[in-house]
Amino acid sequence: HGLLMYADHFQLPACIGRKSPCSFSAIYFRPTFHYHTFHHFRPTLKQRFVALRKALLIKRFLRIPQLKELYCLDPLVIKYIRERFPTQAKISHLADSFHMRPGSSERAAELHTQLGIETGRTIIALIGVLDVRKGALQLLQAVQHLKPEFGRNLCILLIGYTPEEDRCATESLAQQTNGVSGVQVILQNQYIEATEVQHYYALADVILTTYQNHMGSSSALIRAALAKKPVLSSNFGLMGELVRTRQLGRVVDSTSPRAIAAGIEQILTSDLATLIDETECEKLVEENSEQQLARDLARLTHYLPSQSLASRVTIEP
Numbered sequence: 001h002g003l004l005m006y007a008d009h010f011q012l013p014a015c016i017g018r019k020s021p022c023s024f025s026a027i028y029f030r031p032t033f034h035y036h037t038f039h040h041f042r043p044t045l046k047q048r049f050v051a052l053r054k055a056l057l058i059k060r061f062l063r064i065p066q067l068k069e070l071y072c073l074d075p076l077v078i079k080y081i082r083e084r085f086p087t088q089a090k091i092s093h094l095a096d097s098f099h100m101r102p103g104s105s106e107r108a109a110e111l112h113t114q115l116g117i118e119t120g121r122t123i124i125a126l127i128g129v130l131d132v133r134k135g136a137l138q139l140l141q142a143v144q145h146l147k148p149e150f151g152r153n154l155c156i157l158l159i160g161y162t163p164e165e166d167r168c169a170t171e172s173l174a175q176q177t178n179g180v181s182g183v184q185v186i187l188q189n190q191y192i193e194a195t196e197v198q199h200y201y202a203l204a205d206v207i208l209t210t211y212q213n214h215m216g217s218s219s220a221l222i223r224a225a226l227a228k229k230p231v232l233s234s235n236f237g238l239m240g241e242l243v244r245t246r247q248l249g250r251v252v253d254s255t256s257p258r259a260i261a262a263g264i265e266q267i268l269t270s271d272l273a274t275l276i277d278e279t280e281c282e283k284l285v286e287e288n289s290e291q292q293l294a295r296d297l298a299r300l301t302h303y304l305p306s307q308s309l310a311s312r313v314t315i316e317p
Contacts, residue, residue, distance in 0.1 A: 001300060001304050004024060008028065010026070011058065014067075019066070024066055025067070025070070026070055031054060031081075033055035040235040058085065071092055072093055078092070094293070094296050095287060097292065098219055100285070102226060103202025104199055115188065123205045124206040124232065124264065125200060125207055125208060127201065128220060130160050130166065130170060130189070131166050135212050138257050146181045148181050151181030152182035154184070161189065202227055204229060206230055206249070211234050211236075222284060222285060230272055232263050234252070246284060248284070249276060
């Protein structure tokens, strides 16, 4: 039995190429054909075409007899596929997990001092690889639209490695906007060790996921839920729908700097504790825990011959 780690790239070859010599399962990362059912989604003509192409391809892929299980990282596409695409394969959610360890308040306090964050400021943070897809430029452009009474109490924190091709524009704009409307802008352009990442989530008051037309979800939502911090997110696609329906924060049109500024002002005038449902945060973390991922992957042993190694192995999540 085989596992296709990234089924998105293998669907067409599997459909028109040689027959698989064994049964297999597959992980499907980026379905978008169900986005039209989401509240905020208004597809362009190109997005409609891409969705149709993906729907036709997955429909054919699901008819392959050797396919036993399709794992989907998108929890909202499971029901959609089951209801619309005939298949003998099992359709299941796969936990989007990582090394989950809560951030330390002590380490967060150290980072507050090291970064030079001024006392009394609300910290909103964009954490991760700061390329153009993450919306760092739109975020920095939003600063000029903030009213001074909001900016004086705000720190915008950009943490993570910036690719070479985006570095000049990001660093230049960060320098230009630092101090505009009273906002403190801090850009830390460096790779953050995995063991340190969650401490930055503990440091921040609000997490930004203002990505640009992002397909799929993001571990940032799970990390924010683990830290029980609200997010200000793009309203596009799956990520926007998860934030809205699971009450993880607020959504905005992240392609518009004015809309981002309005979203920041709305958050700054709100009680942050009321922006999230902590029960939903806990559920999201549990659904994507390391233990749940182990249980999901353990199902692969069901498709192995009874006399194989699987019959002599015990998997303990």
